[in-house]
Amino acid sequence: MRCARPFAPLALLTLQDCAGVQSAFDPSGAEAERINVLSWLLILSSVAVLVAVCLITAGALFGSERWRARISGERLVIGGGLVLPILVLSILLSYGFYLMGPGSPAGRADGRLRVEVVGERWWWRVTYVDESGRRVESANEIRLPVGRPVGVELTSADVIHSFWVPRLAGKLDMIPGRTNSLTLQATKAGISRGQCAEYCGGAHAFMSFYVIAMPEDQFAAWLEQEAGDAQIPTGADETAGQTLFLSSGCIACHSVRGTEARGTIGPDLTHVGSRHSLAAATLENDVSAFARWIRDGEHVKPENLMPPYDIFTEAELAQLSSYLDQLR
Amino acid sequence: MKEPAPQPVREPPVASAILFLLTGPILWAGHLTLVYAFQSVTCAIGAFPSAATVIPAFVALATLVAAMVLLVAIWAPGRLTRYRSERGENQTFLRAVSRLLSVLSLTGVLWTGSAAFALDACGRLR
Numbered sequence: 146m147r148c149a150r151p152f153a154p155l156a157l158l159t160l161q162d163c164a165g166v167q168s169a170f171d172p173s174g175a176e177a178e179r180i181n182v183l184s185w186l187l188i189l190s191s192v193a194v195l196v197a198v199c200l201i202t203a204g205a206l207f208g209s210e211r212w213r214a215r216i217s218g219e220r221l222v223i224g225g226g227l228v229l230p231i232l233v234l235s236i237l238l239s240y241g242f243y244l245m246g247p248g249s250p251a252g253r254a255d256g257r258l259r260v261e262v263v264g265e266r267w268w269w270r271v272t273y274v275d276e277s278g279r280r281v282e283s284a285n286e287i288r289l290p291v292g293r294p295v296g297v298e299l300t301s302a303d304v305i306h307s308f309w310v311p312r313l314a315g316k317l318d319m320i321p322g323r324t325n326s327l328t329l330q331a332t333k334a335g336i337s338r339g340q341c342a343e344y345c346g347g348a349h350a351f352m353s354f355y356v357i358a359m360p361e362d363q364f365a366a367w368l369e370q371e372a373g374d375a376q377i378p379t380g381a382d383e384t385a386g387q388t389l390f391l392s393s394g395c396i397a398c399h400s401v402r403g404t405e406a407r408g409t410i411g412p413d414l415t416h417v418g419s420r421h422s423l424a425a426a427t428l429e430n431d432v433s434a435f436a437r438w439i440r441d442g443e444h445v446k447p448e449n450l451m452p453p454y455d456i457f458t459e460a461e462l463a464q465l466s467s468y469l470d471q472l473r
Numbered sequence: 474m475k476e477p478a479p480q481p482v483r484e485p486p487v488a489s490a491i492l493f494l495l496t497g498p499i500l501w502a503g504h505l506t507l508v509y510a511f512q513s514v515t516c517a518i519g520a521f522p523s524a525a526t527v528i529p530a531f532v533a534l535a536t537l538v539a540a541m542v543l544l545v546a547i548w549a550p551g552r553l554t555r556y557r558s559e560r561g562e563n564q565t566f567l568r569a570v571s572r573l574l575s576v577l578s579l580t581g582v583l584w585t586g587s588a589a590f591a592l593d594a595c596g597r598l599r
């Protein structure tokens with residue numbers, strides 16, 4: 146008991162990781178729920194095997210002669226080393242085929258909405274394609290209607306990335322020149338965090354995103370708003386910020402619909418102020434975070450491909466940040 | 474008269490014992506490599522419009538051949554790889570372990586082959 150005491154806080158800390166916006170043990174999607182059940186099945190089976198092996202080892206070391214004779218028989222080797230693994234693995238394989246095969250219970254996308262996600266170094270280009278074929282560009286955040294299976298098409302513009310939202314589904318690679326398909330079906334409203342799960346270079350660890358599941362009516366309203374052009378700035382600071390944005394080279398890489406900014410190298414910023422985070426879930430989304438990102442992006446997210454903009458005065462930086470923040 | 478000293482028992486090299494023991498797993502590994510490579514290359518080049526037919530047919534053929542060879546390894550372990558220990562009890566033990574591993578390998582080969590019929594031929598590449 147005395148030996149176990151120092152490990153108790155450590156165990157509690159470990160358990161803390163079993164919840165939260167990026168935990169596979171706290172599923173909020175149909176596929177993640179199936180993975181969760183399978184994970185617990187495997188964990189409990191492994192614990193049972195471990196306990197059995199410990200008991201057999203204890204029996205071999207400290208048991209009576211009769212016990213030892215029983216353990217050393219071929220029956221245990223054949224049963225535990227051949228029959229049991231074949232039986233258990235056959236059941237698991239059949240279950241895997243059932244989940245991945247044509248009769249799978251995994252939700253099939255109904256085709257009313259498709260989300261194309263392109264992995265870039267080190268951010269996510271997101272395009273919503275609705276049933277009329279309308280394309281709505283966004284970045285670093287995915288919004289989904291609760292309950293509806295949505296087809297997600299994954300590819301990469303440069304190196305191999307991997308798309309993983311543990312609370313919603315398993316991971317799937319994003320391979321240049323190939324499109325992989327995944328169906329996401331959020332079962333409840335809320336925020337989940339995703340992460341690139343394949344090392345893709347310098348800022349890989351900061352290549353994250355949020356998935357926001359919303360009730361169907363709210364999602365429809367949001368998509369309409371997202372499809373629209375950017376708000377025209379009204380305040381003096383915001384208007385000055387827009388002028389700075391359009392004249393300082395930002396538009397070479399970024400697009401803001403409704404303005405002359407039509408760059409396609411970096412993320413679309415039309416509604417950047419309404420997103421849950423900045424810099425692919427690296428910073429919270431507020432005016433000060435915009436300023437920090439523009440001036441000091443290399444410290445916030447080392448090796449990211451946006452050059453640091455230290456040409457602005459403090460006042461100009463505040464104006465530019467205010468303009469970006471009001472893009473909602 | 475002095476009795477002649479007993480000659481030490483000379484065992485064959487360890488490498489041949491390992492080869493004899495691992496006949497099944499080696500065949501299993503070969504089958505998996507062949508099937509995996511064929512499926513991946515066929516799907517990656519996308520050259521076959523009839524990949525959905527070609528891949529299961531190839532996998533079925535490779536699985537059938539591998540299963541037949543493994544059955545030989547199970548029924549007559551000395552037929553594929555020769556190993557003879559001078560000690561009788563060693564020979565019995567090695568034959569039993571080789572058979573056991575071949576049975577496991579046969580199961581693995583059949584599991585691998587069954588995927589070709591249960592899943593989409595060029596499904597998700599993870």
